[in-house]
Amino acid sequence: RRRGPLPPGPLRWPLIGNGLDLWCKHPWKVYARWAQEYRSDILSLQIPGATIIILNKEHVVQDLFVKRGLIYSDRPYTAFFEKLGISRIFVFQDYGERWKNNRKAFKRYLGTETESVIRSNELLSCRRLLISLLTGNDHQVDFRKAVNDFFLSATYGIPPSQQDEHVALTQESAVLLKRLMIQGLVFEFLPFLASLPTWFTAAGVTRGVGVVGELVDKMMRTPFESAKADSIQGARRVSVAGRFFRFDKELSNISNDEEISIIDVLGTSYAAGTDTVVALVNSFALAMVLYPDIQRKAYTILNSTLRGRLPALKDYGTIPYIDALVQEVVRWNPIAPLGVPHVLRQDDVYKGYILPKGSICIANTWNILHDEERYGPNIDEFIPERFLNADGTLNETRAKTDVAFGFGRRTCPGESKSLSLYSMSVWLSTALRDIAREFAWILFASVLSAYELFDARDENGMPLYRSKIEYTTEIVSSAPHFKCQFRLRPGITRAMIHEAVGPVD
Numbered sequence: 334r335r336r337g338p339l340p341p342g343p344l345r346w347p348l349i350g351n352g353l354d355l356w357c358k359h360p361w362k363v364y365a366r367w368a369q370e371y372r373s374d375i376l377s378l379q380i381p382g383a384t385i386i387i388l389n390k391e392h393v394v395q396d397l398f399v400k401r402g403l404i405y406s407d408r409p410y411t412a413f414f415e416k417l418g419i420s421r422i423f424v425f426q427d428y429g430e431r432w433k434n435n436r437k438a439f440k441r442y443l444g445t446e447t448e449s450v451i452r453s454n455e456l457l458s459c460r461r462l463l464i465s466l467l468t469g470n471d472h473q474v475d476f477r478k479a480v481n482d483f484f485l486s487a488t489y490g491i492p493p494s495q496q497d498e499h500v501a502l503t504q505e506s507a508v509l510l511k512r513l514m515i516q517g518l519v520f521e522f523l524p525f526l527a528s529l530p531t532w533f534t535a536a537g538v539t540r541g542v543g544v545v546g547e548l549v550d551k552m553m554r555t556p557f558e559s560a561k562a563d564s565i566q567g568a569r570r571v572s573v574a575g576r577f578f579r580f581d582k583e584l585s586n587i588s589n590d591e592e593i594s595i596i597d598v599l600g601t602s603y604a605a606g607t608d609t610v611v612a613l614v615n616s617f618a619l620a621m622v623l624y625p626d627i628q629r630k631a632y633t634i635l636n637s638t639l640r641g642r643l644p645a646l647k648d649y650g651t652i653p654y655i656d657a658l659v660q661e662v663v664r665w666n667p668i669a670p671l672g673v674p675h676v677l678r679q680d681d682v683y684k685g686y687i688l689p690k691g692s693i694c695i696a697n698t699w700n701i702l703h704d705e706e707r708y709g710p711n712i713d714e715f716i717p718e719r720f721l722n723a724d725g726t727l728n729e730t731r732a733k734t735d736v737a738f739g740f741g742r743r744t745c746p747g748e749s750k751s752l753s754l755y756s757m758s759v760w761l762s763t764a765l766r767d768i769a770r771e772f773a774w775i776l777f778a779s780v781l782s783a784y785e786l787f788d789a790r791d792e793n794g795m796p797l798y799r800s801k802i803e804y805t806t807e808i809v810s811s812a813p814h815f816k817c818q819f820r821l822r823p824g825i826t827r828a829m830i831h832e833a834v835g836p837v838d
């Protein structure tokens with residue numbers, strides 16, 4: 334029995350409540366419209382067994398996810414994920430001891446100690462991407478390969494020639510996981526199904542449960558075992574896992590629990606990092622072909638600094654236009670437009686509304702990143718200049734895009750500080766680093782300084798039009814599939830690109 338109203342929201346139907354409202358295209362846009370219709374920055378939906386709370390403005394998200402983070406940091410469907418055997422990926426764990434230990438371990442394994450390892454691999458995989466773009470006929474395939482290359486070589490020291498097996502495993506797990514996520518809703522809200530014997534669930538849901546657990550285990554364990562075997566054989570490949578073994582010198586010193594912890598943490602980083610970064614770089618390529626004037630300007634500015642050479646790590650954060658470009662790619666079509674849901678641990682009261690325990694709370698990140706008060710006019714257009722002053726320096730008063738990486742205690746650990754702060758202290762970083770943004774910076778600068786992207790076509794071979802572009806409606810929202818031509822820039826030769834994979838700083 335509630336002692337107050339829920340936040341406003343659309344009309345609820347008997348039995349199914351707002352069940353039908355959940356199945357819509359680009360729900361982040363629908364929620365933004367409702368916020369205006371109901372004149373409220375906080376909305377609610379009800380479905381059988383759950384209340385969904387939507388937070389449409391940053392101040393509301395700060396009040397709840399940040400200031401009251403202690404009670405707003407659980408995750409939904411954790412029982413189901415446990416059953417699937419994938420709760421080892423700590424994105425899916427409730428806020429508690431196990432999660433805290435994993436976050437700490439993440440910081441330890443991917444912190445300052447391994448910074449130089451991660452950095453050198455960032456540059457190498459970007460340079461290898463430039464080679465694949467010379468001959469490839471689908472840049473999206475090459476981009477995915479480059480991101481996998483970065484994660485597999487930086488994390489486990491697996492060379493490109495041995496990566497295919499691991500990439501196939503990851504993709505297989507991702508497809509199955511996506512399918513089971515939807516079925517997870519059924520398990521969560523009709524829990525009796527979870528205790529039915531396997532043969533009863535004719536759709537094979539529970540069979541899928543066993544399979545995905547095994548697949549995820551294989552996906553996380555196989556590359557780790559390969560790094561371990563390398564270390565035993567004395568191979569000196571530079572990687573996060575490799576350093577871990579070298580620190581501990583004798584492999585027998587590593588306890589079983591410790592080994593499981595590092596497998597899970599590195600596996601989580603690989604699982605959570607690849608799809609998000611692939612989506613980001615695809616969004617970059619799309620922006621470049623839809624906005625050729627911006628591509629031209631970015632190249633001119635890059636070229637005036639680099640003077641015909643390819644970018645190196647020392648350039649990171651020294652060319653404000655590229656900093657602004659990264660910010661705008663993150664903002665324009667955020668790849669996690671509704672973030673990752675948080676769950677409320679106990680009943681709460683906010684602005685006179687009752688928010689019930691167990692509510693699934695969603696931050697409408699897309700709406701926050703499309704707020705003209707924060708980012709200026711023409712908010713749906715791709716305009717890096719919104720992050721710059723008239724003299725081309727970074728506009729420090731402009732809102733940052735950190736909200737794209739989540740909030741409070743669950744914020745994305747791959748991202749830790751704003752780019753402007755980073756550029757002030759490039760080589761003096763603290764515990765966690767900004768993996769996603771730095772990799773994006775190097776990749777965007779490398780691709781733009783070596784290639785012109787032009788003649789973009791959709792899947793039917795028709796020219797792309799800005800007004801027709803639609804991102805996918807998924808937890809990681811991606812640009813549509815398209816193809817375009819890549820032409821070498823004046824002064825950049827094939828030989829130069831091949832040579833560049835050798836000396837990387």
Ligand code: HEM
Nearest residue numbers: 424602605606609669672673738739740743744745747769
């Ligand atoms: C463009 C790139 C990325 C974006 C936009 C992004 C965004 C996000 C968001 C929105 C969350 C949820 C935060 C919340 O619950 O409030 C998250 C969580 C997470 N991200 Fe990222 N991410 C990116 C790249 C990465 C990378 C490169 C890694 C790994 C190296 C990573 C690892 C994680 C992990 C482990 C979590 C779970 C944190 C937790 O539940 O405690 N992400 N990310």
